[in-house]
Amino acid sequence: MIQIGDFGISRVEELVLDEDVSLLKHFGEETVAEHGGWLIPDFYNPERNCFYSMIHSWILRTPDKTIVIDTAGGDDKDRPLSPRFDHNKTGFLERLAAAGVQxxxxxxxxxxxxxxxxxxxxTRLQDGTWVPTFPNAEYVATATELEVRDPKRGAAEKPPQAWTTYLDSVQPIVDAGQMRVVEGTETIMPGIDLVPLPGHAPGMVGIRVRGGGKEALFIADAMHQPIQIYHPEWSSKYCENPELANETRAKMLKYAADEGALILPAHFVAPYCGYVRSGPNGYVFERPSETP
Structure with a gap:
């Protein structure tokens, strides 16, 4: 566990995936020649020409609360547009329990x-119905994200196959009265703030944690792979607004380097997090002394 003042940070793994290098369209032989010494074997597999990608949830513990940051892909979900998340059986809840969290x-x-x-x-499937996995939790999402994903609002023109994620994993939370809607700039509690990180998704936010003279920044999908620290101008193929994502990533990297903040992305494999340092030709990635 990583300590940021009174806050403890750990993680619970769901899946490790091969991610085709088409994730970053500018990645190629020249990149491997320049960066292969640190990319291989931890982040990039030259034999399969793929990145490794992590799907996990972050666990943030305060002195009196347990917070889950993002909830991975889920089990039993119908995912016609995302086959690698379709009707999975991951054992995630067992690993969550092993981490001491029911x-x-x-x-x-x-x-x-x-x-x-x-x-x-x-949500999880119970007697044929999607129910909140965390029955006592307040779920927090931005108004923008809820607007653009809701089939009755921003997603109305998308095909029905695109609605499944909202209908089985978001709408039940709203219906249960457990969703808190935020703008994305709020202080959630002392030491925990939301930070706008638009681009990859319209209303995406990061979570900034401060304590004991240290700072951590959960950056969601502002980056998918550590090579983007060296190439902030590379957005992933999943970014909904690549130009804005590039701008957000550049600002985030400068902030992390200037403030010495630990960055915790959503999809880095081991060591899962790290520091951004200023180098002679831009930014470089520094592994943390401890891992979550």
Whole structure:
């Protein structure tokens, strides 16, 4: 566990995936030649020409609360547009319990955005009905994300296959009265703030944690792979507004480097997090001394 003042940070893994290099369209042989010494074997597999990608939830513990940040892909979900998340059986809840967290122990779920791999464990299937996985938790999402994903509002013109994530993993939370809608700039509690990170998703937010003279920034999908620290101008193929995502990533990296903040992305494999340092030709990635 990583300590930021009184806050403890850990993680619960759901899946490790091969991610085709088409994730970053500018990645190629020249990149491997320049960066292969640190990319291989931890982040990039040259034999399969793929990145490794992590799907997990962050666990943030305060002195009196347990907070889950994003809820991975989920089990039993119908995902016609995302086959790798379709009707999975991941053992996630067992690993959550092994980390000392039962679903009823969770006080809050912070949703950085509402993509398929960030909301799946919002709900679980019980007697044929999708019910909140965390029955005592307040779920938090931005008004923008709820607006653009809701089939009755911003997603009305999308095909029905695109609605499944909202209908099985977001709407049941709203219906249960457990969703807190925020703008994305609020202080959630002392030491925990929301920070807008638009681009990858319209209403995506990061979570900034400060304590004991330290700072951590959960950056969601502002980056998918550490090579983007060296190439902030590379957005992933999943970014809904690549130009805005580039701008957001550049600002986030400068902030992290200037403030010495630990960054905790949603999809980095081990060491899962790290520091951004200023180098002679831009930014460089520094591994943390401890891992969550």
């Amino acid at each position: 679903p009823e122990d969770v006080d809050m779920v912070l949703l950085t955005h509402l993509h398929v791999d960030h909301v799946g464990w919002n």
